[in-house]
Amino acid sequence: MSALMIAHSSQLEDSGALGVTLPDGRAAFVVRVHGRSSAFENRCPHQGIGLEDKPDTFLEDGNELIQCRMHGALFLPESGECVFGPCLGRSLTPVPVSVDSEGNVYLARE
Template sequence: MPGSPLARLGDLDATGALAITLPDGRAGFLVRVHGHLHGYENRCPHRDSRLEIEAHRFLAEGGELIQCAHHGALFLPENGECVAGPCQYQSLEPLSLTIDDHGGIHLASE
């Protein structure tokens, strides 16, 4: 698989989430919920701002939903849809990801 990985699966072990920088310089993040990896552009559809205040903290208490730390919006990890908060029914911008044989996480378009 060409290109360096954005991260490795093990990088998500501590908090289940990880802030990343995409190859084009945009901010992104990865979350692992119930063993499934999801990636999104790190931009809340409500205010066009990053979701986290603390580094690598994207999941609400309980680890089931993605949360915007600025205004509390909650997003489904499997599709990025906002299910509570001021951006309800809007969605996060997804990243298409692949995982190589060594646990490296790549954008699918690489």
């Protein structure tokens, strides 16, 4: 299994997010909250639409939870589980990533 660099931690604030396009063309985003990075497909489980209304706006105003700007659904950044909104109990589709000691965020390729 090889890995492909998709972002660098310097592109994210301590709590931030960055939209990316995966090699297969799917829209995704990398999110970093409290120094932990994870990634998900940019598709709300409620209606299958993208989460942001402006580029890289994947977090709610407190920068603690991922938010769908269409209906206000809130998701845990660690797991993608919806904890509020019309898709309560469902989850975002995770994208496996890892971060090396230099802050490079890699996508694990199958």
